[in-house]
Amino acid sequence: MNLRADARRNRVRILEAADAVFSSDGLAASTEQIARRAGVGIGTVFRHFPTKDDLVEAVVVHRIERLADEAERLSGDEAFFEFFANVIRQARANLALRDALADEFGPALASAKQRLNDAGQALLERAQAAGVVRKDVSADDLKALVNGCLVMEQHAPDPPGRMIEVVCAGLRP
Amino acid sequence: MNLRADARRNRVRILEAADAVFSSDGLAASTEQIARRAGVGIGTVFRHFPTKDDLVEAVVVHRIERLADEAERLSGDEAFFEFFANVIRQARANLALRDALADEFGPALASAKQRLNDAGQALLERAQAAGVVRKDVSADDLKALVNGCLVMEQHAPDPPGRMIEVVCAGLRP
DNA sequence: CATCATCCGGAGTGGTCACTCCGTTTGTCA
DNA sequence: TGACAAACGGAGTGACCACTCCGGATGATG
Secondary structure (H helix, E strand, O other): OOOOOHHHHHHHHHHHHHHHHHHHHHOOOHHHHHHHOOOOOOOHHHHHHHHHHOOOOOHHHHHHHHHHHHHHHHHOOOHHHHHHHHHHHHHOOHHHHHHHHHHOOHHHHHHHHHHHHHHHHHHHHHEEEEEEEOOOOOOHHHHHHHHHHHHHHHHHOOOEEEEEEEEHHOOOO | OOOOOHHHHHHHHHHHHHHHHHHHHHOOHHHEEEEEEEEOOOHHHHHHHHHHHHHHHHHHHHHHHHHHHHHOOOOOHHHHHHHHHHHHHHHHHOOHHHHHHOOOOOHHHHHHHHHHHHHHHHHHHHHHOOOOOOOOOOOOOHHHHHHHHHHHHOOOOOOHHHHHHHHHHOOOO
């Protein structure tokens, strides 16, 4: 299971390059672009990560898990709105995160997204119980709201955050 | 400029096929798929419409112009909300319209979209003057709101229209 | 009916992508 | 230091796309 020194070094380089490229260009960026940036052949990328989805997961899963962690740590009646705004803000700044939330990839990413969704659902229900969010919004609507609001923020002119505010206002009873 | 009889017939078939395919599969559908459905070779499609954008425009522009017409005919303080809901509802039912609103294509489509946007802007300003829409929303936000709400409706479970209501509620002062 | 411009069909071109294969290089360890 | 497993590099493969090209078919015309 121990990698050779050069393999270990290249693996790190590939992950750094993938993080940079995916973050700025989105997950549709080509594997070759990542290989170039890492100073490595394409074959090397595919030995370390046999599938593009594997590379995507290696780069993105921990970001989503951190989002879920942050969500689970929130408290208070307004926690849901903080969660919502936080997800949008981070995904707006990171195209890898944005694409990971919008599209389907490997199973590890799917379960991380499930965790995030569960955390969001808990906050949503708490907010609804506190009467700060309308009751006709379900947990299944959450992904839709997040992705839609993300598109709004992406297309809207500066200053950022206005669309988040509009949607959050619409979510109140 | 008069076409031969078979050319005229094929042109109609291609337009019908393109309308059907683009509407149900989106504008990313391949030209070959349309040729097959029209019962025609790919070469024939490209003689009538030298570029895929040309074909897209031939199918979609009149739909957007009809939306603009409807918008210009609206009146009353709630007209903006009717306009907004109408655009979303139609684009949700027609993937060609959805993609045409979201992405860039030829110049004819661009100017049709401009007309639609102008009509929307007029309604927005009227609504803001009447005090039914918050004042910190600009005309440039319109496309963002429409596209984002479209994504919401696409991802949200039934019944349709709930996301429209949330966003419209958020747009009120 | 013959002639010919017009139009048709679909194999072919060039581009991009994820992914593979194998000859070559390199780290490791006795 | 020599020998070998491990890792590398990048040309090659196959799939999909928009778009082209030209030999053959066909509708218009006198």
